[in-house]
Amino acid sequence: MSSATASHLVAVVMAGGSGTRFWPVSRKARPKQLLPLIDGATLLGATMERIAPLCPPERSLVVTAERLAEATRAAVPQLPAANVLAEPTPRNTAPCLALAAIAALQLDPDAVVCLLPADHHVADGAAFRAALQTAADAVQHGGIATLGVVPTHPETGYGYIEVGDERGDGTSSVVRFVEKPDLARAASFLAGGRHLWNAGIFVGRADTLLAAVDAELPALGETLAPLRDGRAGAFASASFVSALAQAFPSCPSISIDHGIMEHRDDLVVVPLSAGWSDVGSWRNVRDLGVDADGNYVDGDTFTLDCQDSVVVSDGPFVAAIGLRGIGVVARGDAVLVLPLDRSQDVRAVVSALAERGRDDLL
Amino acid sequence: MSSATASHLVAVVMAGGSGTRFWPVSRKARPKQLLPLIDGATLLGATMERIAPLCPPERSLVVTAERLAEATRAAVPQLPAANVLAEPTPRNTAPCLALAAIAALQLDPDAVVCLLPADHHVADGAAFRAALQTAADAVQHGGIATLGVVPTHPETGYGYIEVGDERGDGTSSVVRFVEKPDLARAASFLAGGRHLWNAGIFVGRADTLLAAVDAELPALGETLAPLRDGRAGAFASASFVSALAQAFPSCPSISIDHGIMEHRDDLVVVPLSAGWSDVGSWRNVRDLGVDADGNYVDGDTFTLDCQDSVVVSDGPFVAAIGLRGIGVVARGDAVLVLPLDRSQDVRAVVSALAERGRDDLL
Numbered sequence: 264m265s266s267a268t269a270s271h272l273v274a275v276v277m278a279g280g281s282g283t284r285f286w287p288v289s290r291k292a293r294p295k296q297l298l299p300l301i302d303g304a305t306l307l308g309a310t311m312e313r314i315a316p317l318c319p320p321e322r323s324l325v326v327t328a329e330r331l332a333e334a335t336r337a338a339v340p341q342l343p344a345a346n347v348l349a350e351p352t353p354r355n356t357a358p359c360l361a362l363a364a365i366a367a368l369q370l371d372p373d374a375v376v377c378l379l380p381a382d383h384h385v386a387d388g389a390a391f392r393a394a395l396q397t398a399a400d401a402v403q404h405g406g407i408a409t410l411g412v413v414p415t416h417p418e419t420g421y422g423y424i425e426v427g428d429e430r431g432d433g434t435s436s437v438v439r440f441v442e443k444p445d446l447a448r449a450a451s452f453l454a455g456g457r458h459l460w461n462a463g464i465f466v467g468r469a470d471t472l473l474a475a476v477d478a479e480l481p482a483l484g485e486t487l488a489p490l491r492d493g494r495a496g497a498f499a500s501a502s503f504v505s506a507l508a509q510a511f512p513s514c515p516s517i518s519i520d521h522g523i524m525e526h527r528d529d530l531v532v533v534p535l536s537a538g539w540s541d542v543g544s545w546r547n548v549r550d551l552g553v554d555a556d557g558n559y560v561d562g563d564t565f566t567l568d569c570q571d572s573v574v575v576s577d578g579p580f581v582a583a584i585g586l587r588g589i590g591v592v593a594r595g596d597a598v599l600v601l602p603l604d605r606s607q608d609v610r611a612v613v614s615a616l617a618e619r620g621r622d623d624l625l
Numbered sequence: 626m627s628s629a630t631a632s633h634l635v636a637v638v639m640a641g642g643s644g645t646r647f648w649p650v651s652r653k654a655r656p657k658q659l660l661p662l663i664d665g666a667t668l669l670g671a672t673m674e675r676i677a678p679l680c681p682p683e684r685s686l687v688v689t690a691e692r693l694a695e696a697t698r699a700a701v702p703q704l705p706a707a708n709v710l711a712e713p714t715p716r717n718t719a720p721c722l723a724l725a726a727i728a729a730l731q732l733d734p735d736a737v738v739c740l741l742p743a744d745h746h747v748a749d750g751a752a753f754r755a756a757l758q759t760a761a762d763a764v765q766h767g768g769i770a771t772l773g774v775v776p777t778h779p780e781t782g783y784g785y786i787e788v789g790d791e792r793g794d795g796t797s798s799v800v801r802f803v804e805k806p807d808l809a810r811a812a813s814f815l816a817g818g819r820h821l822w823n824a825g826i827f828v829g830r831a832d833t834l835l836a837a838v839d840a841e842l843p844a845l846g847e848t849l850a851p852l853r854d855g856r857a858g859a860f861a862s863a864s865f866v867s868a869l870a871q872a873f874p875s876c877p878s879i880s881i882d883h884g885i886m887e888h889r890d891d892l893v894v895v896p897l898s899a900g901w902s903d904v905g906s907w908r909n910v911r912d913l914g915v916d917a918d919g920n921y922v923d924g925d926t927f928t929l930d931c932q933d934s935v936v937v938s939d940g941p942f943v944a945a946i947g948l949r950g951i952g953v954v955a956r957g958d959a960v961l962v963l964p965l966d967r968s969q970d971v972r973a974v975v976s977a978l979a980e981r982g983r984d985d986l987l
Binding site for chain 1 (some may be wrong): 945951963964
């Protein structure tokens with residue numbers, strides 16, 4: 264890549280998720296991105312480590328929820344505290360992109376923003392960075408790039424991106440975004456070779472991104488205007504935080520995909536083959552770190568004749584015998600047991616706890 | 626029954642078991658019979674309640690291990706403390722029978738002993754007592770009676786008793802004891818109607834039982850002789866306890882069945898249909914108390930779409946989703962998860978813990 268592009272990169276990590284799907288490990292005050300789910304590091308910390316060779320901490324931003332700001336700063340001590348931006352209220356991802364672009368422009372008027380979810384796992388960091396570099400190079404004079412993960416199985420839990428012609432710079436045009444398919448359709452996508460998983464990773468110049476916001480979501484652009492003209496001061500200043508607190512709740516709550524990217528004709532995609540996972544459920548955790556029997560085991564445990572199972576504890580000793588495809592997750596105050604192919608039903612537990620007023624467990 | 630027999634009854638409850646199969650609920654210091662496994666009462670307490678209408682506490686004895694004596698007395702506060710006899714060392718059940726008979730003779734020279742395991746569950750207490758009465762009446766002038774449970778399914782986990790001719794007093798002769806059969810054989814037993822489950826419950830005059838000990842296990846009779854002739858004093862006295870401590874370790878370690886009953890030709894059997902279970906494993910627990918979905922659920926739990934499963938906790942909140950035939954047992958310091966048809970493998974956990982020196986969990 265051109266060194267010019269490299270020196271203008273600003274990583275923006277979106278770390279506001281609530282992580283209901285990892286209860287009982289994830290809690291309101293300790294969502295997925297702050298959990299050491301894989302190999303002992305938090306997903307957020309691993310994300311920062313992954314991007315660090317491309318983008319040093321002082322040029323990296325993390326956007327999170329206000330109530331998580333302190334825990335987030337503690338999780339990435341290498342980052343200047345000011346570089347953790349707190350959203351006063353949840354407004355989905357499009358306002359996050361706009362806020363990030365505004366802050367990145369303050370760091371560098373030629374900033375090229377890499378917008379990364381905080382809670383993904385990537386086995387091959389070098390391949391991931393290479394794809395980001397390709398994307399950054401492609402958009403240094405305009406346009407927006409996204410990374411599309413080359414599918415390894417007919418996944419029904421992800422959205423897809425239909426890929427058009429190659430453009431000769433490592434990117435291809437984007438034909439359309441496709442919602443989560445059923446299994447038959449996912450299988451045809453896999454066989455056809457023209458669909459990639461939408462990983463929610465976007466790269467573009469900060470000014471390009473803000474122009475896209477203004478074009479596709481003018482209400483959002485206008486709402487955040489007081490933060491853009493410099494009058495509110497630097498993004499870490501009290502005046503900026505105050506202006507943000509006033510403006511942000513009025514932002515439309517909409518995702519980057521639906522609000523912006525699905526409407527763009529300047530979007531290109533870079534294929535990514537780097538052992539990517541969104542770590543969306545306990546089932547994914549098993550797939551990421553398996554022993555010879557296909558299990559993911561961690562903590563004070565004893566397993567006998569288990570297969571394709573997750574057995575983890577940071578609290579009580581857990582003994583598991585004869586399990587097949589079962590997840591057992593133990594904390595000092597709560598234990599979850601379920602077949603891993605029903606991992607999405609964890610939400611039912613969280614809902615039930617909320618209904619029962621069991622805030623102690625949420 | 627004759628009131629003469631009733632007034633001479635002495636209940637002897639054998640409560641020395643270690644209960645490895647109920648880990649993590651059962652521990653060395655809290656074995657199965659001291660657990661509130663069913664309906665909130667300990668199995669020992671439920672056994673005492675069951676026999677009480679036939680035999681008041683002052684005519685009931687409990688034989689347990691020395692290290693469990695205190696906890697046992699606490700579990701049956703209605704019993705005089707002296708009536709809990711402590712075996713100085715484990716010597717299987719035949720020495721327990723001999724010791725019990727010796728103590729019963731001190732209570733009543735015409736004592737008719739009902740020897741009962743402490744850790745069984747009986748749904749119909751009245752039917753159980755009626756069977757005991759029939760047995761006691763049949764042996765008031767000699768002979769020994771056992772209760773044989775009418776099989777309800779082809780159980781491979783119990784020994785069987787082959788039944789001979791009816792004797793006209795509610796008892797039948799015993800043809801032979803049969804070791805635990807395989808499934809085909811168990812099915813033929815069930816179909817044939819001539820086999821009962823050996824429940825390990827025996828009734829006989831104390832002097833008859835001691836005579837049987839002398840005849841079948843003369844070494845046992847001789848070893849305990851110092852306790853029989855009165856010179857050691859009453860069974861609760863310091864001199865008796867001291868003599869017991871000296872003699873008991875020299876007793877042969879053998880079961881009542883193998884050491885005595887299998888060799889007797891004066892044994893009769895009373896059929897028992899009273900919803901009996903030996904509560905041998907978590908699987909049995911499920912069978913004893915099931916909800917509409919076939920589950921046994923107890924404690925701070927949430928279950929969704931579970932069937933034929935056990936979900937119990939006295940510690941952490943347990944959420945179970947989509948389980949089929951799975952047992953989840955949670956304590957504050959340990960959690961067990963396994964298919965209920967592998968309940969016997971709990972022993973592997975206990976062995977592994979012992980190997981690892983995890984006395985904190987044993």
